[in-house]
Amino acid sequence: MITITGLSASYDAVDVLHAVDITANDGELTVILGANGSGKSTLFKAMSGVLRPTAGQVEFNGEDITRSSPAGIVKKGLAHCPEGRHLFPQMSVEKNLMLGAYVRRGDKKRVKALLERSYELFPILHEKRKQAAGSLSGGQQQMVAIGRSLMSDPTMLILDEPSMGLAPLITQQVFDTIVEINKEGIGVLLAEQNANSALQIATSGYVLAEGRVVLSGTAKELQNDPRVQRAYLGV
Amino acid sequence: MTLFVQQLANGLALGGIYCLAAIGLTLVFGVLGFPNLAHGALYMLGAYLTFFFLTDVGLPYVVAILAAAVVLAFLGVVLERLVFHPLRNSPHTHHMIATVGVMFFLVAVVQEIWGTGFLRMESPVNGQVSVAGAQVSWQRIIIIVTAVVVLLLLTWFLKRSPHGQAIEAIEQDRTGAALVGINPSMVSMVTFAVSLALVAIAAGLVAPINLLSPGMGDSLSLTVFAIIILGGLGSLPGAIIGGFTIAIAEVMAATYISVGAGEAAIFIILIAVLAIKPTGIFGTVTQR
Numbered sequence: 001m002i003t004i005t006g007l008s009a010s011y012d013a014v015d016v017l018h019a020v021d022i023t024a025n026d027g028e029l030t031v032i033l034g035a036n037g038s039g040k041s042t043l044f045k046a047m048s049g050v051l052r053p054t055a056g057q058v059e060f061n062g063e064d065i066t067r068s069s070p071a072g073i074v075k076k077g078l079a080h081c082p083e084g085r086h087l088f089p090q091m092s093v094e095k096n097l098m099l100g101a102y103v104r105r106g107d108k109k110r111v112k113a114l115l116e117r118s119y120e121l122f123p124i125l126h127e128k129r130k131q132a133a134g135s136l137s138g139g140q141q142q143m144v145a146i147g148r149s150l151m152s153d154p155t156m157l158i159l160d161e162p163s164m165g166l167a168p169l170i171t172q173q174v175f176d177t178i179v180e181i182n183k184e185g186i187g188v189l190l191a192e193q194n195a196n197s198a199l200q201i202a203t204s205g206y207v208l209a210e211g212r213v214v215l216s217g218t219a220k221e222l223q224n225d226p227r228v229q230r231a232y233l234g235v
Numbered sequence: 236m237t238l239f240v241q242q243l244a245n246g247l248a249l250g251g252i253y254c255l256a257a258i259g260l261t262l263v264f265g266v267l268g269f270p271n272l273a274h275g276a277l278y279m280l281g282a283y284l285t286f287f288f289l290t291d292v293g294l295p296y297v298v299a300i301l302a303a304a305v306v307l308a309f310l311g312v313v314l315e316r317l318v319f320h321p322l323r324n325s326p327h328t329h330h331m332i333a334t335v336g337v338m339f340f341l342v343a344v345v346q347e348i349w350g351t352g353f354l355r356m357e358s359p360v361n362g363q364v365s366v367a368g369a370q371v372s373w374q375r376i377i378i379i380v381t382a383v384v385v386l387l388l389l390t391w392f393l394k395r396s397p398h399g400q401a402i403e404a405i406e407q408d409r410t411g412a413a414l415v416g417i418n419p420s421m422v423s424m425v426t427f428a429v430s431l432a433l434v435a436i437a438a439g440l441v442a443p444i445n446l447l448s449p450g451m452g453d454s455l456s457l458t459v460f461a462i463i464i465l466g467g468l469g470s471l472p473g474a475i476i477g478g479f480t481i482a483i484a485e486v487m488a489a490t491y492i493s494v495g496a497g498e499a500a501i502f503i504i505l506i507a508v509l510a511i512k513p514t515g516i517f518g519t520v521t522q523r
């Protein structure tokens with residue numbers, strides 16, 4: 001479980017995130033909605049240790065991880081699959097996946113099982129395991145990115161706009177996989193602009209605007225909220 | 236034909252030296268994103284250390300080179316911690332200025348200890364073998380064999396070991412690397428250590444056939460920069476192919492045209508390649 005309290009973050013002294021409070025429960029699918037530039041990615045970066053928050057606290061399973069390094073945070077079981085994927089483009093699919101297990105490299109058996117799970121989840125990646133990750137299609141690259149995050153054996157997975165730049169049909173496949181991952185018991189924190197599809201699979205959600213939480217509730221509540229309907233669902 | 240085989244052996248030996256030095260430079264560039272302008276001075280220091288371990292300590296030649304490599308690897312870690320790590324959030328110009336500072340510092344230290352004049356290292360292995368009618372010195376054979384062995388070990392290290400994979404991951408995507416839990420400070424230290432060990436091996440191999448002087452790194456530095464630009468900044472295969480291409484062109488031009496043409500050949504090739512492919516042979520993105 002993640003509990004974020006009063007989290008603020010900035011880039012070069014420009015404040016972007018303002019005292020955000022968010023909770024994501026184990027095994028649930030929590031969605032963060034918000035327009036482009038509303039601070040979703042910044043929130044995630046501040047959680048996974050790539051960006052130092054200026055104020056506030058991030059707690060993961062009761063432990064304060066606000067000042068932990070990205071490596072320390074992945075090791076604790078919180079994985080961040082970033083916007084834009086950030087794969088290692090010249091490496092093979094399999095090497096990308098194996099590097100996902102970098103913090104688990106001491107446990108060969110576990111890594112092997114994790115690799116098998118990734119291939120079960122994404123059979124196409126097994127077929128393409130020898131190909132350079134950068135040569136794959138956008139949808140397949142997104143699968144590599146998700147697979148790589150899962151290789152660290154997380155209990156909570158942060159997914160930043162996995163549907164970005166993908167065709168609707170592929171987006172649907174990606175969402176199906178997210179549901180599958182969630183059903184395995186892995187908590188998911190998902191950022192999306194695609195509010196419709198996201199709310200259909202989510203348990204609860206938050207709406208960010210200009211770095212602040214402006215709405216929150218269960219997925220049902222958000223779906224029925226006139227402000228969400230107007231802004232995101234095109235009703 | 237005999238002359239050609241002879242010069243080909245010379246070219247391959249020189250290519251081995253260039254490769255080892257160029258790979259060190261391109262690794263640091265790939266991981267840390269700045270050119271290490273002290274690379275030539277570190278090469279010079281590697282030669283003096285080999286001289287010291289061989290002549291003053293009395294170690295066998297190969298052991299002396301390894302000892303110099305270990306000392307330089309350690310120096311690499313110290314430099315990373317003391318000079319470059321504190322600069323990690325500053326613009327890359329600051330790193331470059333710092334590398335110039337390191338260069339002047341190393342030259343001054345060597346001048347203080349060994350003097351400003353030339354030193355001659357006794358050739359530890361004498362004799363020649365005949366290969367296809369040409370006489371090739373054992374020293375050149377040692378250079379070629381060592382370079383190949385070191386290149387194979389390095390490839391194994393980069394492709395198979397976790398530290399090597401971490402280096403490649405950081406080169407290809409810093410954010411991706413951080414998110415899988417790779418510690419960039421650790422990788423910077425390992426990269427500097429490997430880079431400096433490689434340049435020490437190059438220097439130790441060349442020491443018996445060249446005179447040692449505090450300025451011996453300058454011309455190597457220039458050539459090696461040309462090689463990594465030719466091969467594509469940050470590219471390992473580029474450094475290898477570039478190293479051998481430049482060395483063989485240099486030796487052949489010097490033999491069949493004139494000594495001056497040898498040095499000119501390096502830059503003619505460089506300009507020709509960059510005119511066709513501005514990022515170098517294996518270069519991808521150059522903007523950082």
Ligand SMILES: Nc1ncnc2c1ncn2[C@@H]1O[C@H](COP(=O)(O)OP(=O)(O)O)[C@@H](O)[C@H]1O
Nearest residue numbers: 011012016034035036037038039040041042043
């Ligand atoms: N690396 C950066 N440097 C400076 N400003 C940034 C950087 N990344 C994002 N921002 C700014 O921070 C704000 C929030 O961006 P972001 O968190 O990426 O939003 P979202 O993910 O919701 O699209 C935007 O105004 C954006 O311009």
Ligand SMILES: [Mg+2]
Nearest residue numbers: 040041083161
């Ligand atoms: Mg974003």
